[in-house]
Amino acid sequence: MEIFPLSEIPLVGLGDDVGELLLESCERQRIELEDGDVVVVAQSIVSKAEGNVMDLTSIEPSSRSKRIADEIGEDPRKVEVILNQTEEIVRVKHVLISRTHHGFVCADAGVDSSNVEAGKVTKLPENPDVSAKKIRKRIKEKTGKEVAVIISDSWGRPFRLGAVGFAVGVSGMKPLMDLRGRKDIYGVPLETTIIAPPDSLAAVASLEMGEANERVPAVLIKGATYEPGEGCISELIRSKEKDLFR
Amino acid sequence: MEIFPLSEIPLVGLGDDVGELLLESCERQRIELEDGDVVVVAQSIVSKAEGNVMDLTSIEPSSRSKRIADEIGEDPRKVEVILNQTEEIVRVKHVLISRTHHGFVCADAGVDSSNVEAGKVTKLPENPDVSAKKIRKRIKEKTGKEVAVIISDSWGRPFRLGAVGFAVGVSGMKPLMDLRGRKDIYGVPLETTIIAPPDSLAAVASLEMGEANERVPAVLIKGATYEPGEGCISELIRSKEKDLFR
Numbered sequence: 001m002e003i004f005p006l007s008e009i010p011l012v013g014l015g016d017d018v019g020e021l022l023l024e025s026c027e028r029q030r031i032e033l034e035d036g037d038v039v040v041v042a043q044s045i046v047s048k049a050e051g052n053v054m055d056l057t058s059i060e061p062s063s064r065s066k067r068i069a070d071e072i073g074e075d076p077r078k079v080e081v082i083l084n085q086t087e088e089i090v091r092v093k094h095v096l097i098s099r100t101h102h103g104f105v106c107a108d109a110g111v112d113s114s115n116v117e118a119g120k121v122t123k124l125p126e127n128p129d130v131s132a133k134k135i136r137k138r139i140k141e142k143t144g145k146e147v148a149v150i151i152s153d154s155w156g157r158p159f160r161l162g163a164v165g166f167a168v169g170v171s172g173m174k175p176l177m178d179l180r181g182r183k184d185i186y187g188v189p190l191e192t193t194i195i196a197p198p199d200s201l202a203a204v205a206s207l208e209m210g211e212a213n214e215r216v217p218a219v220l221i222k223g224a225t226y227e228p229g230e231g232c233i234s235e236l237i238r239s240k241e242k243d244l245f246r
Numbered sequence: 247m248e249i250f251p252l253s254e255i256p257l258v259g260l261g262d263d264v265g266e267l268l269l270e271s272c273e274r275q276r277i278e279l280e281d282g283d284v285v286v287v288a289q290s291i292v293s294k295a296e297g298n299v300m301d302l303t304s305i306e307p308s309s310r311s312k313r314i315a316d317e318i319g320e321d322p323r324k325v326e327v328i329l330n331q332t333e334e335i336v337r338v339k340h341v342l343i344s345r346t347h348h349g350f351v352c353a354d355a356g357v358d359s360s361n362v363e364a365g366k367v368t369k370l371p372e373n374p375d376v377s378a379k380k381i382r383k384r385i386k387e388k389t390g391k392e393v394a395v396i397i398s399d400s401w402g403r404p405f406r407l408g409a410v411g412f413a414v415g416v417s418g419m420k421p422l423m424d425l426r427g428r429k430d431i432y433g434v435p436l437e438t439t440i441i442a443p444p445d446s447l448a449a450v451a452s453l454e455m456g457e458a459n460e461r462v463p464a465v466l467i468k469g470a471t472y473e474p475g476e477g478c479i480s481e482l483i484r485s486k487e488k489d490l491f492r
Contacts, residue, residue, distance in 0.1 A: 001248070001249040001450070001454055002247070002248050002249070003247040003248070003249070011431070090491070091490050091491065091492075093490055094490065095490055097490055097491055104405075105404075105405045105491070107490075114430045114434065114436055114437075114439070115430045115431050115432065116432070117432055118432065118434060154439075154441070156490075156491070157403070157404075157484075157491065158351075158403075158404045158405070158484070158489060158491035158492055159350075159351040159404070159483070159484050159489065159491075160412070160442065160445065160482055160483065160484055161422060161440070161442065161481070161482055161483065161484050162421070162422045162423075162440055162441050162442025162443075162445065162482060163439065163440065163441050163442065164441065164442055164445050164446050164449070165446065166406075175408070176407060176408045177408075179457050179458055182457075182458035182459070183458060183459050184360045184361045184457075184458055184459055185257070185361050185458075185459045185461060186361065186362070186363055186364065187459075188360065188364060190360055190457060190458055191360075193360070193400075193409065193457045193458075194407070194408055194409065195400070195408050195409050195410065195452075195453070195457065196406065196407065196408025196409065196410055197408075197453055199406065199408065199410050199449065200410050200411065200449040200450050200452065200453040201450065201453070203410070203445065203446040203449035203450060204247070204446055204447065204449060204450035206441075206446065207441070207443055207446040207447070207470070207471050208247055208471065210471070211425050211428075211430075211436060211439045211441065212425055212428035212429060212430055212431075212436055212439075213428070213429050213430055213431045213433075215431060224453070225453050225454065225456070235407070236406055236407055236408060237405065237406065237407065238403075238404070238405055238406055238407050243404060243405060244337050244339055244340065244341055244343055244402075245336070245337065245343055245351070245402070245403065245404035245405075246337075246404055246492070
């Protein structure tokens with residue numbers, strides 16, 4: 001497997017064509033796209049291109065937002081944006097953990113003030129699968145190549161410290177790969193193994209992208225193991241009722 | 247970043263020198279080790295080499311093990327091994343989620359009946375950091391190269407479906423990389439970002455290894471982002487009291 005940082009992508013603004021920008025980066029670096037490649041794109045640039053950026057000066061926080069902001073030492077206007085993205089508050093204690101309307105459980109409902117202009121925050125794309133599909137379609141149109149696209153974000157986790165990348169949107173890749181019935185090295189069929197390639201690839205991609213001023217908002221992965229196909233990111237979400245870890 | 251599967255490693259048994267076996271695989275594949283490379287090794291072969299393999303025929307399950315086995319439809323002798331590895335039972339419902347004596351929260355306390363001879367199970371290494379250090383030291387002795395070593399296992403997760411790789415032991419790499427204070431693309435210092443490179447690398451390594459009969463129990467990673475140094479895997483564990491996701 002090979003992982004190429006897609007660097008020198010200009011700062012992204014509303015209406016920019018992310019697929020186009022990724023292809024230009026590939027071209028500058030003389031990376032040839034092939035069928036089966038995987039492109040992982042940071043949530044931040046997709047959100048900026050789609051206008052999922054909120055100017056905090058335009059936000060009037062509710063009294064509830066003010067109360068929570070007080071509790072966690074956050075800007076009440078940012079909390080207002082977070083609550084608008086929130087289906088359910090999971091925990092308020094130092095930080096705000098919520099379940100977003102997509103079904104993701106993460107800090108601040110994915111609302112982020114890093115790598116965006118001062119006084120602004122990005123929200124997760126409204127429908128990250130659609131965002132991924134749009135990029136994939138553009139790449140297909142321009143190159144004829146069938147790639148898979150993952151939209152990624154970096155999150156903290158239960159039980160473990162340190163953020164890692166997660167997939168928040170996917171296109172051209174089955175979110176879950178069911179290995180049940182495949183034989184192990186002793187010929188015994190696997191009984192329970194189902195894996196999540198989009199999360200594994202988002203994890204390493206986020207590490208390659210960096211979180212600071214690396215200016216690498218996307219990576220190209222060659223030789224990754226995955227099942228091409230359609231699917232949606234909600235397939236990766238454990239329903240609250242069936243979450244045996246909670 | 248480049249990820250090379252270390253294939254054609256023979257079936258590992260008690261007392262085998264895992265470091266040696268990895269180097270032989272590199273040699274056969276003409277992969278040259280360099281300073282800064284990362285070797286990720288599956289828990290299964292480390293456990294086998296260290297004798298962390300239990301023959302179920304030798305196990306006499308307690309009445310508690312029998313009761314739990316009944317509830318989850320599992321072999322009571324395997325449950326007995328799991329409970330011996332368990333510090334605290336997190337959940338018993340279809341599966342057994344426990345916190346191991348290392349502090350990891352995972353299904354079956356990491357006890358695994360796949361990729362081991364019929365009637366046997368592997369347990370996690372007693373001290374996976376020591377296991378990683380031993381392999382790293384062997385590689386240093388034989389090649390003079392300073393690599394980092396991660397021992398990995400595949401686990402399910404709260405909130406998300408599908409297994410991904412996690413680091414269970416580490417040597418030569420700081421488990422957490424603190425990016426607070428580094429500037430983002432707009433020159434604003436990051437306030438909270440701490441990342442977990444060992445988990446990100448274990449995630450992609452497990453995908454490359456496969457879970458079935460691929461016969462790739464280790465991978466070599468070139469060009470990974472990490473901070474060389476000493477540290478222990480417990481630094482990656484969120485203490486129960488500070489787990490804001492629970």
